[in-house]
Amino acid sequence: xxxxPVHRNTLVLFAxxxxxAVFGWAGWAxxxxxxxxxxxxxxxxxxxxxxxxxxxxxxxxxxxxxxxxALDGTAAPAFTLPDLEGKEISLxxxxxxxxLINFWATWCGPCKIETPWLVELRNKYAAQGFEVLGIDTEGxxxxxxxxxxxxxxxxxxxxxxxxxxxxxxxxxxxxxxKPYGGLDDLPTSFFVDRQGKIIAAQVGIxxxxxxxxxxxxxxxx
Numbered sequence: 001x002x003x004x005p006v007h008r009n010t011l012v013l014f015a016x017x018x019x020x021a022v023f024g025w026a027g028w029a030x031x032x033x034x035x036x037x038x039x040x041x042x043x044x045x046x047x048x049x050x051x052x053x054x055x056x057x058x059x060x061x062x063x064x065x066x067x068x069x070a071l072d073g074t075a076a077p078a079f080t081l082p083d084l085e086g087k088e089i090s091l092x093x094x095x096x097x098x099x100l101i102n103f104w105a106t107w108c109g110p111c112k113i114e115t116p117w118l119v120e121l122r123n124k125y126a127a128q129g130f131e132v133l134g135i136d137t138e139g140x141x142x143x144x145x146x147x148x149x150x151x152x153x154x155x156x157x158x159x160x161x162x163x164x165x166x167x168x169x170x171x172x173x174x175x176x177x178k179p180y181g182g183l184d185d186l187p188t189s190f191f192v193d194r195q196g197k198i199i200a201a202q203v204g205i206x207x208x209x210x211x212x213x214x215x216x217x218x219x220x221x
Contacts, residue, residue, distance in 0.1 A: 021147055070181065072201060076101065076192045077179035080171035081135065084157055091133075091196075098125075098134045098218035099192040100211070101180075103173055106155045107138070108186040110205035115163050117208040121215055122167050128219055129194065133166060137173035137183060193221035 032183040053089060071077075076099075080090040091101075102118060104111040122132045138152040160169050177183040180190065184203075191200040191214040199221055 030157045040186060040210045071190065074198055075196050076190060076198050077176065079103055079176045079179070079221060081172055081176070083168055083170055084160065089133075089168055094131060094133070095196055096129070098130045098194055098215065098221075099190075100126075100130075100218070101135060101190040101192060102132055103135050103137050103177075103180070103183050103186060104150075105137050105186055105187045106159050111187045114187055114205050114211075115165065117131065117211060118167075119163060119165055121208070121212055125215055125219065130215060130219055132167040134160075134169040134172045135173035135176075136169060137177065137186065191215065191218045195221070197221070 021156050076091060078091050083089050091099075100118070100122075102114075104115070118132050118134075122130065136152070136156050138156075156169065156171060159165075173183075182190070187202075187205065189202045189211070190198050191202075193199050199218055200216065202210065
């Protein structure tokens with residue numbers, strides 16, 4: 001009987017320590033989220049400052065209006081491109097899925113900010129039949145087999161591994177830029193419904209919520 005109060009006090013102590021640990025973890029998670037948001041806003045501000053000097057608009061962190069594309073409401077132009085292992089991947093093979101076709105490049109600052117959002121959203125909606133196709137457009141006129149091509153492939157592979165991109169990444173995107181409107185700015189994204197029709201387009205970096213809204217729209221069509 002004398003040992004019972006000690007045992008009870010030990011349980012109370014462990015319970016208090018557990019609660020303190022939970023509150024500490026919650027506080028850290030909240031701080032990390034706010035820090036990531038602040039870092040992204042700062043990066044966007046830096047990009048806008050640089051873009052201002054070049055007369056280029058970078059949408060703010062609260063989002064931007066969707067781009068108007070001549071391709072809206074039309075079938076996404078067909079293509080077949082190699083992935084990083086050299087396997088030929090066709091757009092047609094994804095018929096029946098909702099897609100985000102994302103044109104990007106390793107040198108593109110806004111693309112680096114956007115990529116973690118795409119990874120997160122792809123993982124969130126993949127089970128509903130959604131996929132991202134990342135199409136690299138390095139833009140240096142590299143040809144398969146030459147030194148520049150090998151360098152670009154190495155850079156892309158490193159970026160994909162670093163960002164843990166779980167979706168297909170295709171190369172030689174410049175070869176299909178014309179059917180997709182010229183791709184004057186990066187990133188450029190096209191949202192495609194399950195029937196292969198483009199239902200929205202975004203040029204430049206948009207907020208994660210804007211991207212998610214278009215993903216939901218593509219899934220619902």
